[in-house]
Amino acid sequence: MNRSHRPPTSHTSRVFPAVAALILLLSGLASSSALGQPMAKQLQKLKALAPARGYVIAHKDVKNPPKLFGGPISVTVTQSSGGVFVALPDRRRLDTYVFGTPSMPRAFAGTPGINGVPPPAREAEDDHYTRMKKPSPFGDKYLVMADGRMELHAVDATAVDGATTEDQVRFKASWKDKQGNTYEVRCCGMLASHGMEFPTFGGVVTNHILHGVTRLGTALMPTEFAYVAFWGMGEVRKNGKVLDKPRLIHGMLTEYVRGEGYKLAFDDEVTPTRMQFHLMIPPFMPDPPNLSFTEKPVKTGFTLPNGMELPFWHVMFENLETKAERGQ
Amino acid sequence: MMTFRITLLSGLFTLSVLSAACSSAQTPPKAPPAPDAVVGMTNTLRFEPDTVRVPVGGTVEWRNTSLLVHTVTGDPARATLEGSARLPEGAEPFDSGNLEPEAVFRHTFTVPGVYGYFCIPHEGAKMKGVVIVSPKQ
Ligand SMILES: [Cu+2]
Numbered sequence: 001m002n003r004s005h006r007p008p009t010s011h012t013s014r015v016f017p018a019v020a021a022l023i024l025l026l027s028g029l030a031s032s033s034a035l036g037q038p039m040a041k042q043l044q045k046l047k048a049l050a051p052a053r054g055y056v057i058a059h060k061d062v063k064n065p066p067k068l069f070g071g072p073i074s075v076t077v078t079q080s081s082g083g084v085f086v087a088l089p090d091r092r093r094l095d096t097y098v099f100g101t102p103s104m105p106r107a108f109a110g111t112p113g114i115n116g117v118p119p120p121a122r123e124a125e126d127d128h129y130t131r132m133k134k135p136s137p138f139g140d141k142y143l144v145m146a147d148g149r150m151e152l153h154a155v156d157a158t159a160v161d162g163a164t165t166e167d168q169v170r171f172k173a174s175w176k177d178k179q180g181n182t183y184e185v186r187c188c189g190m191l192a193s194h195g196m197e198f199p200t201f202g203g204v205v206t207n208h209i210l211h212g213v214t215r216l217g218t219a220l221m222p223t224e225f226a227y228v229a230f231w232g233m234g235e236v237r238k239n240g241k242v243l244d245k246p247r248l249i250h251g252m253l254t255e256y257v258r259g260e261g262y263k264l265a266f267d268d269e270v271t272p273t274r275m276q277f278h279l280m281i282p283p284f285m286p287d288p289p290n291l292s293f294t295e296k297p298v299k300t301g302f303t304l305p306n307g308m309e310l311p312f313w314h315v316m317f318e319n320l321e322t323k324a325e326r327g328q
Numbered sequence: 329m330m331t332f333r334i335t336l337l338s339g340l341f342t343l344s345v346l347s348a349a350c351s352s353a354q355t356p357p358k359a360p361p362a363p364d365a366v367v368g369m370t371n372t373l374r375f376e377p378d379t380v381r382v383p384v385g386g387t388v389e390w391r392n393t394s395l396l397v398h399t400v401t402g403d404p405a406r407a408t409l410e411g412s413a414r415l416p417e418g419a420e421p422f423d424s425g426n427l428e429p430e431a432v433f434r435h436t437f438t439v440p441g442v443y444g445y446f447c448i449p450h451e452g453a454k455m456k457g458v459v460i461v462s463p464k465q
Contacts, residue, residue, distance in 0.1 A: 081428055082397030083371070144371040146395040146429070256452030262373060271452030273408035318449045319397040319426060 046118060047292040049109035050197035051215045056161060056291055060194040065162025065202060072157035072166075073206045075228045075324045077150070077253050077277055079317040084148030084175045085262065087314035088304070090139020092220045094122055094129035095266040098212045099219065101127050107219035110197045111293040113137075114284050116219055137282065137314040138220035140263045145183075148175040150277065150317045152251060154228055155328055158202030161194035167204035169230045171251060173279055175315065182239055183302065185279060185313065187249040188232025196291045200231045206324075210252065212267055217250070218282075223267045224254045227275070227324070236281060236313070238301035247298060250280040253322065277317040363389035363434060367457060369398045369427070373450045375457030384461055387436045392427045398455070400424040400433050402445035412451055416441020416461075437461040 059065070099117065100106035102124045110116040113136055122129045150173040157166040171187040191203030198216045201208070205226065210216045212223025229252035235245035256274035257265045265271075281300075284293040297311035304310055364386035368376040371394040382388060390400045403421035407413040415421060416439050424433035437443070440463040446456040 082426075083395035083429070144395050258453050260454040262453055271409065274449070274452040276452075320449075 043112075046109050046116070047111055047197070047290070050111070050115055050292070051109060052195070052198040053291060055199060056195050056197070059161035059199065060163065060291075062160070062162040063164065065164065065193075066159045067166070068156055068159045068206075071326050072155055072328050073228075073324060073326055074328055075152070075154045075156070075206065075253075076322070077152040077228070078321050079148055079150040079277070079319055080321075082148055082319045083144045083146050085142045085316040085318070086145050086175070086302075087137055087139065087316070088141040088143060088310075089135035089137065090141040091132045091135050092138045092264065093131045093140075093266075095212075095222065096128055097267040098223065099129050102129065103127055107213070107215065110215070111284065113220070114218060114282060114293045115197045115215065132220075136220055137280070137312045138218065138264060140261070142262055142316075145175040145177055147182075148315075148317055149173065150279070152228075152230075152253075152277075154204050154230055156202070156204040156206040156228070157328065158193075158204075160201060161199045162202060163193060165191055165193035165202035167191055167193075167202040167230075169204060169232055171230070171232075171234065171249070173251075173315070173317070177302065181301070183300065183313070184237040184240075185234060185249060185281065186237070187234030187251070188230070189235070189246060190233045192231040192233075192248075192286070195231070196286050196288070196293060203232055204228065204230045210254070221278075222257050222265045222270055224257050224270055225272070227253045227322070229253070236298060236300060243301050244299040247281050248284065248286055250282070251277065253277050253320070258316075275318075275320060275322070277320055279313060279315045279317070281313040283311045360434075361387070363387045365389070365459075366391060368393040369396075369400075369447070370394050371396060373447070373453045373455040375400075375447075375455065378456070379458040379460065381460045381462060382437060384440045384463055385436065385438060386461065387434055388459055390424065390427070390433045390435075392429055392431045395429050397426050397428055397449065399426060399448045400435070400445055401448050402435075402443050402459075406448065407446060407451065409451055412444070412446040412456055414442070414444040416443065419443065 105119045108116045108118050121133055123131050123133055153170040155168040169188045174184040176182050192200040206228050210226045211221035231250050233246040234249040236243050256271040256276050259265050259269050281298050283297045285296045287294045300310045302310045364382040365380035365388045367390045369392045401423045403423050404413045419439040422435050440461045443459040
Protein backbone atom coordinates (compact mmCIF):
# COMPACT_ATOMS: atom_id res chain seq x y z
CA MET A 1 0.00 0.00 0.00
CA ASN A 2 1.30 3.41 -0.97
CA ARG A 3 1.11 5.51 2.20
CA SER A 4 1.66 8.79 0.37
CA HIS A 5 -1.65 8.29 -1.43
CA ARG A 6 -3.59 7.94 1.78
CA PRO A 7 -6.08 10.79 2.04
CA PRO A 8 -6.14 12.59 5.39
CA THR A 9 -9.74 11.84 6.38
CA SER A 10 -11.90 10.87 9.33
CA HIS A 11 -10.92 8.55 12.15
CA THR A 12 -12.80 5.59 10.64
CA SER A 13 -11.03 5.74 7.34
CA ARG A 14 -7.70 6.28 9.07
CA VAL A 15 -8.22 3.01 10.91
CA PHE A 16 -9.30 1.14 7.84
CA PRO A 17 -6.84 1.91 5.00
CA ALA A 18 -4.10 -0.02 6.74
CA VAL A 19 -6.43 -2.95 6.87
CA ALA A 20 -7.22 -2.94 3.16
CA ALA A 21 -4.27 -5.12 2.29
CA LEU A 22 -5.39 -7.60 4.91
CA ILE A 23 -7.92 -8.80 2.45
CA LEU A 24 -5.03 -10.42 0.65
CA LEU A 25 -5.38 -12.91 3.46
CA LEU A 26 -8.63 -14.00 1.94
CA SER A 27 -6.94 -15.33 -1.14
CA GLY A 28 -4.02 -16.74 0.79
CA LEU A 29 -1.63 -14.36 -0.93
CA ALA A 30 -0.18 -12.78 2.17
CA SER A 31 0.83 -14.05 5.57
CA SER A 32 0.43 -12.16 8.83
CA SER A 33 4.19 -12.27 9.36
CA ALA A 34 4.55 -10.20 6.20
CA LEU A 35 2.28 -7.50 7.57
CA GLY A 36 3.74 -4.27 8.87
CA GLN A 37 3.39 -3.34 12.55
CA PRO A 38 0.48 -0.86 12.16
CA MET A 39 -1.42 -3.26 9.99
CA ALA A 40 -0.93 -6.14 12.41
CA LYS A 41 -2.29 -3.85 15.14
CA GLN A 42 -5.38 -3.00 13.12
CA LEU A 43 -5.94 -6.69 12.45
CA GLN A 44 -5.78 -7.35 16.21
CA LYS A 45 -8.38 -4.62 16.76
CA LEU A 46 -10.71 -6.05 14.14
CA LYS A 47 -10.37 -9.54 15.61
CA ALA A 48 -11.05 -8.26 19.11
CA LEU A 49 -14.27 -6.69 17.83
CA ALA A 50 -15.68 -10.00 16.55
CA PRO A 51 -19.38 -9.58 17.40
CA ALA A 52 -19.91 -12.84 19.31
CA ARG A 53 -16.67 -12.65 21.31
CA GLY A 54 -18.45 -12.01 24.62
CA TYR A 55 -20.91 -14.81 23.98
CA VAL A 56 -18.11 -17.28 23.25
CA ILE A 57 -16.24 -16.20 26.40
CA ALA A 58 -19.35 -16.90 28.52
CA HIS A 59 -19.68 -20.43 27.13
CA LYS A 60 -16.25 -21.80 26.24
CA ASP A 61 -15.35 -23.16 29.67
CA VAL A 62 -18.75 -24.61 30.58
CA LYS A 63 -18.07 -28.20 31.70
CA ASN A 64 -21.55 -29.64 31.17
CA PRO A 65 -23.21 -27.57 28.47
CA PRO A 66 -27.02 -27.93 28.29
CA LYS A 67 -28.58 -30.52 26.00
CA LEU A 68 -30.68 -29.83 22.96
CA PHE A 69 -34.27 -29.00 23.91
CA GLY A 70 -36.49 -31.99 23.06
CA GLY A 71 -33.55 -34.38 22.77
CA PRO A 72 -30.82 -35.14 20.23
CA ILE A 73 -31.33 -35.07 16.46
CA SER A 74 -29.54 -37.56 14.17
CA VAL A 75 -28.96 -36.55 10.57
CA THR A 76 -27.66 -38.39 7.51
CA VAL A 77 -26.87 -36.58 4.26
CA THR A 78 -25.45 -38.42 1.26
CA GLN A 79 -24.57 -37.89 -2.38
CA SER A 80 -23.68 -41.17 -4.09
CA SER A 81 -22.93 -40.05 -7.66
CA GLY A 82 -22.77 -37.10 -10.03
CA GLY A 83 -20.56 -34.05 -9.96
CA VAL A 84 -19.70 -31.29 -7.53
CA PHE A 85 -19.26 -27.53 -7.90
CA VAL A 86 -15.82 -26.38 -6.80
CA ALA A 87 -15.70 -22.65 -6.03
CA LEU A 88 -12.81 -20.70 -7.54
CA PRO A 89 -11.41 -17.46 -6.09
CA ASP A 90 -13.71 -14.60 -7.07
CA ARG A 91 -14.56 -11.07 -6.03
CA ARG A 92 -17.84 -11.43 -4.20
CA ARG A 93 -20.59 -8.94 -5.09
CA LEU A 94 -21.65 -7.19 -1.89
CA ASP A 95 -25.23 -7.25 -0.63
CA THR A 96 -26.52 -4.08 1.05
CA TYR A 97 -28.73 -6.19 3.33
CA VAL A 98 -25.57 -7.71 4.79
CA PHE A 99 -22.84 -5.08 4.36
CA GLY A 100 -24.81 -1.85 4.74
CA THR A 101 -23.60 1.22 2.88
CA PRO A 102 -20.31 3.18 2.93
CA SER A 103 -21.90 5.73 5.24
CA MET A 104 -23.39 2.99 7.45
CA PRO A 105 -21.25 -0.11 7.08
CA ARG A 106 -22.20 -3.41 8.70
CA ALA A 107 -20.44 -6.73 9.16
CA PHE A 108 -16.87 -5.40 9.32
CA ALA A 109 -15.29 -6.92 12.46
CA GLY A 110 -13.73 -10.31 13.10
CA THR A 111 -10.97 -11.97 11.10
CA PRO A 112 -11.45 -10.68 7.53
CA GLY A 113 -13.09 -13.42 5.48
CA ILE A 114 -13.79 -15.79 8.36
CA ASN A 115 -16.28 -13.39 9.85
CA GLY A 116 -16.53 -9.76 8.69
CA VAL A 117 -15.12 -7.72 5.82
CA PRO A 118 -13.32 -4.41 6.61
CA PRO A 119 -14.75 -1.52 4.54
CA PRO A 120 -11.41 -0.74 2.80
CA ALA A 121 -11.59 -4.21 1.28
CA ARG A 122 -14.88 -3.27 -0.39
CA GLU A 123 -15.37 -1.41 -3.65
CA ALA A 124 -18.00 1.33 -3.55
CA GLU A 125 -19.91 3.49 -6.00
CA ASP A 126 -21.85 6.51 -4.76
CA ASP A 127 -23.17 5.30 -1.41
CA HIS A 128 -23.38 1.60 -2.07
CA TYR A 129 -20.89 -1.25 -2.03
CA THR A 130 -20.36 -3.12 -5.30
CA ARG A 131 -17.90 -5.96 -4.78
CA MET A 132 -14.79 -7.09 -2.94
CA LYS A 133 -11.47 -5.63 -4.06
CA LYS A 134 -9.74 -9.01 -3.88
CA PRO A 135 -10.86 -12.57 -4.52
CA SER A 136 -12.13 -14.85 -1.77
CA PRO A 137 -13.54 -18.39 -1.69
CA PHE A 138 -17.02 -16.85 -2.07
CA GLY A 139 -18.27 -15.74 -5.47
CA ASP A 140 -19.79 -16.74 -8.78
CA LYS A 141 -16.88 -18.66 -10.33
CA TYR A 142 -16.72 -22.42 -10.20
CA LEU A 143 -15.54 -25.62 -11.85
CA VAL A 144 -17.55 -28.81 -12.09
CA MET A 145 -15.64 -31.93 -11.05
CA ALA A 146 -16.73 -35.52 -11.56
CA ASP A 147 -17.69 -38.39 -9.32
CA GLY A 148 -18.71 -36.44 -6.24
CA ARG A 149 -19.50 -38.54 -3.21
CA MET A 150 -20.37 -37.38 0.25
CA GLU A 151 -21.58 -38.96 3.44
CA LEU A 152 -22.40 -37.12 6.65
CA HIS A 153 -23.66 -38.73 9.84
CA ALA A 154 -24.17 -36.15 12.55
CA VAL A 155 -25.78 -36.04 15.96
CA ASP A 156 -26.78 -32.74 17.53
CA ALA A 157 -27.04 -33.50 21.25
CA THR A 158 -25.38 -30.51 22.94
CA ALA A 159 -27.28 -27.23 22.63
CA VAL A 160 -24.65 -24.56 23.21
CA ASP A 161 -20.91 -23.99 23.17
CA GLY A 162 -18.88 -25.50 26.01
CA ALA A 163 -15.60 -27.09 27.06
CA THR A 164 -17.02 -30.50 26.12
CA THR A 165 -19.62 -31.76 23.68
CA GLU A 166 -21.78 -34.80 23.04
CA ASP A 167 -22.31 -33.86 19.41
CA GLN A 168 -20.93 -36.33 16.86
CA VAL A 169 -19.79 -36.16 13.22
CA ARG A 170 -18.60 -38.74 10.73
CA PHE A 171 -17.92 -37.09 7.41
CA LYS A 172 -16.31 -38.22 4.17
CA ALA A 173 -16.35 -36.50 0.79
CA SER A 174 -14.47 -36.99 -2.47
CA TRP A 175 -14.41 -35.80 -6.08
CA LYS A 176 -12.16 -36.16 -9.14
CA ASP A 177 -10.46 -33.72 -11.50
CA LYS A 178 -10.11 -34.10 -15.30
CA GLN A 179 -6.78 -35.88 -14.90
CA GLY A 180 -8.40 -38.48 -12.64
CA ASN A 181 -6.88 -37.29 -9.35
CA THR A 182 -9.11 -37.94 -6.35
CA TYR A 183 -9.50 -35.24 -3.69
CA GLU A 184 -10.87 -36.34 -0.36
CA VAL A 185 -11.83 -34.74 2.94
CA ARG A 186 -12.48 -36.54 6.22
CA CYS A 187 -13.77 -35.24 9.49
CA CYS A 188 -13.77 -34.99 12.44
CA GLY A 189 -10.88 -36.06 14.63
CA MET A 190 -12.16 -33.38 17.00
CA LEU A 191 -15.31 -31.30 17.02
CA ALA A 192 -15.26 -27.57 17.78
CA SER A 193 -17.02 -27.80 21.16
CA HIS A 194 -16.95 -24.00 21.21
CA GLY A 195 -16.34 -21.36 18.57
CA MET A 196 -13.66 -18.68 18.28
CA GLU A 197 -15.30 -15.56 16.84
CA PHE A 198 -18.80 -17.02 16.66
CA PRO A 199 -20.54 -19.94 18.42
CA THR A 200 -20.49 -23.51 17.04
CA PHE A 201 -23.17 -24.90 19.41
CA GLY A 202 -21.03 -27.86 20.45
CA GLY A 203 -19.74 -28.57 16.95
CA VAL A 204 -23.08 -29.52 15.39
CA VAL A 205 -26.10 -27.27 15.02
CA THR A 206 -29.49 -28.15 13.54
CA ASN A 207 -32.32 -25.97 12.27
CA HIS A 208 -30.54 -22.64 12.65
CA ILE A 209 -29.94 -19.59 10.52
CA LEU A 210 -26.27 -18.91 9.61
CA HIS A 211 -23.99 -16.55 7.63
CA GLY A 212 -24.95 -13.19 6.12
CA VAL A 213 -26.55 -10.90 8.68
CA THR A 214 -26.31 -13.48 11.47
CA ARG A 215 -22.51 -12.99 11.82
CA LEU A 216 -22.31 -16.74 12.48
CA GLY A 217 -19.59 -17.65 9.99
CA THR A 218 -18.57 -15.51 7.05
CA ALA A 219 -20.81 -12.64 5.97
CA LEU A 220 -19.74 -13.32 2.37
CA MET A 221 -22.26 -16.15 2.16
CA PRO A 222 -25.90 -15.05 2.16
CA THR A 223 -28.09 -15.37 5.23
CA GLU A 224 -29.31 -18.97 4.97
CA PHE A 225 -31.25 -21.52 6.96
CA ALA A 226 -29.09 -24.56 7.82
CA TYR A 227 -30.83 -27.87 8.51
CA VAL A 228 -27.53 -29.12 9.89
CA ALA A 229 -24.05 -27.61 10.12
CA PHE A 230 -20.81 -28.74 11.72
CA TRP A 231 -17.33 -27.45 12.53
CA GLY A 232 -14.44 -29.75 13.39
CA MET A 233 -10.85 -30.68 12.67
CA GLY A 234 -10.21 -33.14 9.86
CA GLU A 235 -7.88 -33.94 7.02
CA VAL A 236 -7.36 -33.21 3.34
CA ARG A 237 -6.16 -35.94 0.99
CA LYS A 238 -5.18 -36.36 -2.64
CA ASN A 239 -5.06 -39.81 -4.24
CA GLY A 240 -5.23 -41.41 -0.78
CA LYS A 241 -2.30 -39.43 0.63
CA VAL A 242 -2.85 -36.97 3.50
CA LEU A 243 -1.76 -33.50 2.31
CA ASP A 244 -2.93 -31.37 5.19
CA LYS A 245 -3.93 -32.21 8.77
CA PRO A 246 -5.44 -31.03 11.03
CA ARG A 247 -7.64 -28.58 9.12
CA LEU A 248 -10.78 -26.74 10.13
CA ILE A 249 -13.65 -28.38 8.22
CA HIS A 250 -17.12 -26.82 8.02
CA GLY A 251 -20.07 -28.46 6.33
CA MET A 252 -23.71 -27.48 6.13
CA LEU A 253 -26.98 -28.56 4.54
CA THR A 254 -28.88 -25.39 3.72
CA GLU A 255 -31.56 -23.87 1.58
CA TYR A 256 -30.43 -23.18 -2.01
CA VAL A 257 -28.26 -20.09 -2.32
CA ARG A 258 -27.35 -20.01 -6.03
CA GLY A 259 -29.26 -18.35 -8.85
CA GLU A 260 -29.16 -18.33 -12.64
CA GLY A 261 -25.64 -18.95 -13.94
CA TYR A 262 -24.83 -20.35 -10.47
CA LYS A 263 -24.42 -16.82 -9.11
CA LEU A 264 -24.10 -16.72 -5.33
CA ALA A 265 -27.39 -15.25 -4.10
CA PHE A 266 -28.02 -12.04 -2.22
CA ASP A 267 -30.32 -12.43 0.79
CA ASP A 268 -33.47 -11.67 -1.22
CA GLU A 269 -32.57 -14.27 -3.88
CA VAL A 270 -32.29 -17.39 -1.72
CA THR A 271 -34.54 -20.34 -2.73
CA PRO A 272 -36.04 -21.74 0.50
CA THR A 273 -37.62 -24.79 -1.20
CA ARG A 274 -34.46 -26.49 -2.51
CA MET A 275 -31.34 -27.76 -0.71
CA GLN A 276 -27.57 -27.65 -1.10
CA PHE A 277 -24.66 -29.03 0.88
CA HIS A 278 -21.53 -26.86 1.23
CA LEU A 279 -18.13 -28.07 2.30
CA MET A 280 -15.72 -25.34 3.35
CA ILE A 281 -12.07 -25.65 4.31
CA PRO A 282 -10.96 -22.06 4.82
CA PRO A 283 -7.35 -20.83 4.48
CA PHE A 284 -7.30 -20.21 8.23
CA MET A 285 -6.51 -22.10 11.43
CA PRO A 286 -8.25 -21.58 14.77
CA ASP A 287 -6.18 -19.68 17.34
CA PRO A 288 -7.79 -20.78 20.65
CA PRO A 289 -5.69 -18.67 23.08
CA ASN A 290 -6.81 -15.53 21.24
CA LEU A 291 -10.30 -16.83 20.34
CA SER A 292 -9.50 -16.00 16.75
CA PHE A 293 -8.00 -17.31 13.51
CA THR A 294 -4.67 -17.08 11.75
CA GLU A 295 -4.12 -17.33 8.01
CA LYS A 296 -2.82 -20.62 6.60
CA PRO A 297 -3.51 -21.70 3.01
CA VAL A 298 -4.88 -25.23 2.63
CA LYS A 299 -2.64 -27.72 0.84
CA THR A 300 -5.31 -28.87 -1.57
CA GLY A 301 -2.96 -30.29 -4.21
CA PHE A 302 -5.13 -28.70 -6.89
CA THR A 303 -3.41 -26.24 -9.25
CA LEU A 304 -5.33 -23.31 -10.71
CA PRO A 305 -4.84 -22.30 -14.38
CA ASN A 306 -2.52 -19.48 -13.20
CA GLY A 307 -0.21 -22.04 -11.63
CA MET A 308 -1.15 -21.20 -8.03
CA GLU A 309 -2.35 -23.94 -5.69
CA LEU A 310 -6.02 -23.49 -4.76
CA PRO A 311 -5.65 -22.32 -1.11
CA PHE A 312 -9.08 -23.53 0.08
CA TRP A 313 -11.82 -26.00 -0.74
CA HIS A 314 -15.35 -24.69 -1.09
CA VAL A 315 -17.37 -27.48 -2.67
CA MET A 316 -21.11 -27.81 -3.27
CA PHE A 317 -23.06 -31.08 -3.45
CA GLU A 318 -26.55 -30.84 -4.94
CA ASN A 319 -28.07 -34.25 -5.58
CA LEU A 320 -28.68 -35.27 -2.05
CA GLU A 321 -30.52 -37.79 0.02
CA THR A 322 -31.34 -36.69 3.52
CA LYS A 323 -32.70 -38.30 6.65
CA ALA A 324 -33.24 -36.84 10.11
CA GLU A 325 -34.86 -38.10 13.28
CA ARG A 326 -35.08 -37.39 16.98
CA GLY A 327 -32.90 -39.73 19.03
CA GLN A 328 -29.40 -41.09 18.63
CA MET B 329 -47.43 -41.32 -24.52
CA MET B 330 -44.07 -43.01 -24.23
CA THR B 331 -41.18 -42.31 -21.93
CA PHE B 332 -37.97 -44.24 -21.46
CA ARG B 333 -34.44 -43.82 -20.26
CA ILE B 334 -31.22 -45.64 -21.00
CA THR B 335 -27.60 -44.81 -20.47
CA LEU B 336 -25.43 -44.41 -23.54
CA LEU B 337 -23.03 -47.06 -22.31
CA SER B 338 -25.60 -49.68 -21.40
CA GLY B 339 -27.45 -48.80 -24.62
CA LEU B 340 -24.35 -49.53 -26.67
CA PHE B 341 -23.82 -52.73 -24.76
CA THR B 342 -27.38 -53.83 -25.45
CA LEU B 343 -26.96 -53.06 -29.14
CA SER B 344 -23.76 -55.07 -29.43
CA VAL B 345 -25.32 -58.02 -27.58
CA LEU B 346 -28.37 -57.82 -29.81
CA SER B 347 -26.31 -57.66 -32.99
CA ALA B 348 -24.23 -60.65 -31.86
CA ALA B 349 -27.38 -62.62 -31.06
CA CYS B 350 -29.01 -61.70 -34.35
CA SER B 351 -26.00 -62.06 -36.65
CA SER B 352 -26.71 -65.72 -37.39
CA ALA B 353 -30.26 -64.86 -38.46
CA GLN B 354 -28.84 -62.09 -40.72
CA THR B 355 -31.39 -59.54 -39.41
CA PRO B 356 -29.92 -56.16 -38.47
CA PRO B 357 -30.89 -54.88 -34.98
CA LYS B 358 -33.77 -52.45 -35.03
CA ALA B 359 -32.50 -49.04 -33.89
CA PRO B 360 -34.98 -46.73 -32.15
CA PRO B 361 -36.31 -44.06 -34.54
CA ALA B 362 -34.32 -40.84 -34.59
CA PRO B 363 -35.72 -38.21 -32.19
CA ASP B 364 -37.30 -35.07 -33.61
CA ALA B 365 -35.14 -32.89 -31.36
CA VAL B 366 -32.10 -33.39 -29.12
CA VAL B 367 -31.42 -31.33 -25.98
CA GLY B 368 -28.15 -31.35 -24.02
CA MET B 369 -27.83 -30.83 -20.26
CA THR B 370 -24.74 -28.89 -19.24
CA ASN B 371 -22.31 -28.19 -16.40
CA THR B 372 -23.50 -24.58 -16.63
CA LEU B 373 -27.00 -25.68 -15.55
CA ARG B 374 -28.69 -25.19 -18.92
CA PHE B 375 -30.82 -27.21 -21.27
CA GLU B 376 -29.28 -26.61 -24.69
CA PRO B 377 -31.11 -25.47 -26.71
CA ASP B 378 -33.51 -24.22 -24.07
CA THR B 379 -36.45 -24.24 -26.53
CA VAL B 380 -37.23 -26.92 -29.13
CA ARG B 381 -40.17 -27.41 -31.52
CA VAL B 382 -41.55 -30.80 -32.53
CA PRO B 383 -44.69 -31.93 -34.39
CA VAL B 384 -47.41 -33.68 -32.42
CA GLY B 385 -46.37 -37.31 -31.90
CA GLY B 386 -42.74 -36.18 -32.01
CA THR B 387 -40.02 -37.35 -29.63
CA VAL B 388 -37.47 -35.24 -27.79
CA GLU B 389 -34.24 -36.82 -26.57
CA TRP B 390 -32.34 -35.29 -23.64
CA ARG B 391 -28.68 -36.19 -23.27
CA ASN B 392 -26.87 -35.51 -20.03
CA THR B 393 -23.64 -34.18 -21.51
CA SER B 394 -22.49 -32.88 -18.11
CA LEU B 395 -20.70 -34.35 -15.09
CA LEU B 396 -23.71 -33.56 -12.89
CA VAL B 397 -26.93 -35.41 -12.10
CA HIS B 398 -29.94 -33.64 -13.64
CA THR B 399 -33.64 -34.36 -14.15
CA VAL B 400 -36.08 -33.52 -16.92
CA THR B 401 -39.27 -32.77 -15.02
CA GLY B 402 -42.42 -31.60 -16.78
CA ASP B 403 -44.61 -31.82 -13.73
CA PRO B 404 -46.07 -28.73 -12.07
CA ALA B 405 -46.77 -30.81 -8.93
CA ARG B 406 -43.01 -31.30 -8.43
CA ALA B 407 -42.12 -27.64 -8.99
CA THR B 408 -41.54 -25.37 -6.01
CA LEU B 409 -41.11 -22.12 -7.95
CA GLU B 410 -43.62 -20.37 -10.13
CA GLY B 411 -42.84 -20.80 -13.82
CA SER B 412 -40.69 -23.93 -13.47
CA ALA B 413 -43.19 -26.26 -15.18
CA ARG B 414 -46.37 -26.01 -17.20
CA LEU B 415 -48.40 -28.41 -19.37
CA PRO B 416 -51.01 -27.90 -22.08
CA GLU B 417 -54.51 -28.94 -21.06
CA GLY B 418 -54.93 -32.71 -21.23
CA ALA B 419 -51.19 -33.49 -21.27
CA GLU B 420 -49.72 -35.98 -18.79
CA PRO B 421 -46.81 -34.88 -16.59
CA PHE B 422 -43.41 -36.51 -17.21
CA ASP B 423 -40.27 -36.94 -15.11
CA SER B 424 -36.99 -38.62 -16.01
CA GLY B 425 -35.89 -39.26 -12.43
CA ASN B 426 -32.16 -38.76 -11.74
CA LEU B 427 -30.12 -38.82 -14.96
CA GLU B 428 -26.49 -39.71 -14.33
CA PRO B 429 -23.76 -38.28 -16.58
CA GLU B 430 -24.15 -39.73 -20.12
CA ALA B 431 -27.71 -40.88 -19.45
CA VAL B 432 -30.38 -40.32 -22.10
CA PHE B 433 -34.11 -39.70 -21.64
CA ARG B 434 -36.79 -39.63 -24.33
CA HIS B 435 -40.34 -38.42 -24.22
CA THR B 436 -42.98 -38.48 -26.96
CA PHE B 437 -45.46 -35.61 -27.04
CA THR B 438 -49.00 -36.57 -28.08
CA VAL B 439 -50.80 -33.37 -27.03
CA PRO B 440 -49.98 -30.12 -28.83
CA GLY B 441 -49.11 -27.01 -26.87
CA VAL B 442 -46.31 -25.41 -24.85
CA TYR B 443 -44.53 -27.50 -22.22
CA GLY B 444 -42.32 -25.94 -19.56
CA TYR B 445 -39.98 -28.32 -17.73
CA PHE B 446 -37.13 -28.01 -15.23
CA CYS B 447 -34.35 -29.87 -13.39
CA ILE B 448 -35.27 -30.70 -9.78
CA PRO B 449 -31.84 -30.28 -8.06
CA HIS B 450 -31.12 -27.09 -10.03
CA GLU B 451 -34.55 -25.49 -9.92
CA GLY B 452 -33.13 -22.72 -7.73
CA ALA B 453 -30.49 -22.00 -10.40
CA LYS B 454 -33.33 -21.65 -12.95
CA MET B 455 -32.36 -24.70 -15.02
CA LYS B 456 -35.44 -24.99 -17.23
CA GLY B 457 -36.54 -25.46 -20.83
CA VAL B 458 -39.50 -25.37 -23.20
CA VAL B 459 -40.91 -27.83 -25.75
CA ILE B 460 -43.37 -26.43 -28.28
CA VAL B 461 -45.50 -29.18 -29.83
CA SER B 462 -47.26 -28.06 -33.00
CA PRO B 463 -50.61 -29.58 -34.03
CA LYS B 464 -51.02 -31.65 -37.24
CA GLN B 465 -51.26 -29.42 -40.34
CU1 LIG C 1 -29.74 -29.83 -13.32
